[in-house]
Amino acid sequence: MKVAEYDTTPEVARELGAFLERRREQIAQRWADTALFRTVFTVSRDEAVEAGKAVLDALAEVARTGRLEDSGAPGFAAVREQLGRMAAARSRAGLGPSRIAGEVAGLREPAVALLRADLEDAAGEHTHACALALTVLMGTLRLVVMETTVGAGGELIARQRQQLLEMATPVIELWEGVVAVPLIGTLDSARTQVVMESLLEAIVDQRARYAILDITGVPTVDTFVAQHLMKTVAAARLMGAECIVSGIRPAIAQTIVHLGIDLGTITTRAGLADALAYALTGQGIVVSPPPRAGAGPR
Amino acid sequence: MHAPPVSATCLPIGSDADLAQVRQHVRRIAADLGFGLVQQTKLVTAVSELARNTLVHGGGGHMEIIRLEECGVRRGLRLSFVDAGPGIRDIDLAMTDGYTSGDGLGLGLSGARRLVQEFVLDSHPGRGTTVTITDWVSGVPSPRTGTP
Ligand SMILES: Nc1ncnc2c1ncn2[C@@H]1O[C@H](COP(=O)(O)OP(=O)(O)OP(=O)(O)O)[C@@H](O)[C@H]1O
Numbered sequence: 421m422k423v424a425e426y427d428t429t430p431e432v433a434r435e436l437g438a439f440l441e442r443r444r445e446q447i448a449q450r451w452a453d454t455a456l457f458r459t460v461f462t463v464s465r466d467e468a469v470e471a472g473k474a475v476l477d478a479l480a481e482v483a484r485t486g487r488l489e490d491s492g493a494p495g496f497a498a499v500r501e502q503l504g505r506m507a508a509a510r511s512r513a514g515l516g517p518s519r520i521a522g523e524v525a526g527l528r529e530p531a532v533a534l535l536r537a538d539l540e541d542a543a544g545e546h547t548h549a550c551a552l553a554l555t556v557l558m559g560t561l562r563l564v565v566m567e568t569t570v571g572a573g574g575e576l577i578a579r580q581r582q583q584l585l586e587m588a589t590p591v592i593e594l595w596e597g598v599v600a601v602p603l604i605g606t607l608d609s610a611r612t613q614v615v616m617e618s619l620l621e622a623i624v625d626q627r628a629r630y631a632i633l634d635i636t637g638v639p640t641v642d643t644f645v646a647q648h649l650m651k652t653v654a655a656a657r658l659m660g661a662e663c664i665v666s667g668i669r670p671a672i673a674q675t676i677v678h679l680g681i682d683l684g685t686i687t688t689r690a691g692l693a694d695a696l697a698y699a700l701t702g703q704g705i706v707v708s709p710p711p712r713a714g715a716g717p718r
Numbered sequence: 719m720h721a722p723p724v725s726a727t728c729l730p731i732g733s734d735a736d737l738a739q740v741r742q743h744v745r746r747i748a749a750d751l752g753f754g755l756v757q758q759t760k761l762v763t764a765v766s767e768l769a770r771n772t773l774v775h776g777g778g779g780h781m782e783i784i785r786l787e788e789c790g791v792r793r794g795l796r797l798s799f800v801d802a803g804p805g806i807r808d809i810d811l812a813m814t815d816g817y818t819s820g821d822g823l824g825l826g827l828s829g830a831r832r833l834v835q836e837f838v839l840d841s842h843p844g845r846g847t848t849v850t851i852t853d854w855v856s857g858v859p860s861p862r863t864g865t866p
């Protein structure tokens with residue numbers, strides 16, 4: 421079994437590029453109906469579609485060069501000005517930076533839906549890797565847009581970066597009393613701080629008894645990341661919640677052992693679904709496995 | 719005794735963003751050279767540790783990458799992490815599992831040594847630190863040459 425490491429395999433990046441090229445028309449059509457495009461390109465719908473295609477061409481180019489996480493990738497150069505105009509128009513319409521970033525984030529969904537439809541027949545892990553790569557790329561697009569909205573002033577940049585970080589680490593309520601954060605991409609020191617804070621906040625707000633940290637989308641788990649996971653688990657425990665870490669891939673598990681990190685005190689589960697099942701069982705909810713396909717009624 | 723290096727590149731280590739760049743770069747080259755997924759993951763994790771030490775303890779520096787090719791017998795990657803920081807006074811202590819002068823886990827250096835095939839630490843107090851690691855692609859040698 422080959423485990424996907426989205427940031428590594430050039431094949432996944434190339435495939436993503438090919439997908440964006442192939443589905444250029446469909447995605448642009450869907451984007452044209454979003455507020456971000458509809459309210460900026462008001463002359464005609466075609467104008468909005470064309471603008472969407474320009475963005476997709478840039479994304480495809482960036483994907484092909486494999487620099488999914490790099491907002492400075494040359495591929496973005498062609499649309500930087502257009503994105504700047506779009507953000508400026510939305511800002512004139514009274515939207516704050518976080519709302520604009522939210523609108524850009526909304527472009528991801530239609531693209532992911534098409535991607536999943538395209539890969540319906542592919543292995544689940546492959547689809548997952550491609551969807552992750554697309555999510556990372558769309559996050560970078562958001563960063564590019566936000567960068568265009570800041571003229572000067574390092575403080576403003578820092579604040580917007582902070583907002584971006586918060587949006588990049590959504591805490592989801594999976595079930596009553598169960599919150600989860602799917603961690604995606606590189607965990608640098610700014611990001612780990614935000615993850616910890618938003619998770620603890622969610623535990624209080626949702627009165628959660630279980631918190632799931634899913635690290636499927638984290639490419640490297642080193643001592644820094646591991647230490648952060650342990651601190652988060654300890655802090656959650658102090659708030660009365662049990663943390664479950666899910667999504668430790670086999671290669672990463674081996675690496676953690678060689679590093680000498682002891683995760684023995686942390687509850688771990690293979691996947692997010694297993695972690696949720698564990699949390700539900702802990703709350704006294706009985707989880708039964710899905711009925712086997714082909715098995716007749718008993 | 720090794721064959722001459724095929725190519726050498728140098729990447730800066732001066733920020734968190736550089737760390738991400740360095741990891742990604744090494745991962746790409748390692749995949750390119752034919753490292754398997756587990757070996758790639760181990761190597762990149764060692765790189766992450768050493769580059770972070772260069773940044774945090776060494777005050778920044780750079781990474782040198784050399785691709786090694788021994789006449790088609792074996793291929794590998796040699797990476798050096800170089801800084802001109804305070805250096806390490808007691809190397810044995812620094813290499814001890816759990817020793818940290820800051821608030822880390824103290825597993826970066828010793829862990830990195832376990833993750834790669836060759837590990838050389840060279841440090842002079844007051845002048846800086848250089849850690850060099852080497853990893854060879856394991857498995858079948860490339861079929862270009864027959865057995866000598
Ligand atoms: N490049 C360097 N320059 C100076 N001192 C260093 C350097 N690299 C390591 N050290 C010293 O060696 C010690 C051990 O390093 P090691 O990487 O094992 O642990 P750490 O960095 O403190 O924590 P972590 O487990 O998060 O890596 C450090 O605390 C530091 O004192």
Ligand SMILES: [Mg+2]
Nearest residue numbers: 767771826827
């Ligand atoms: Mg270290």
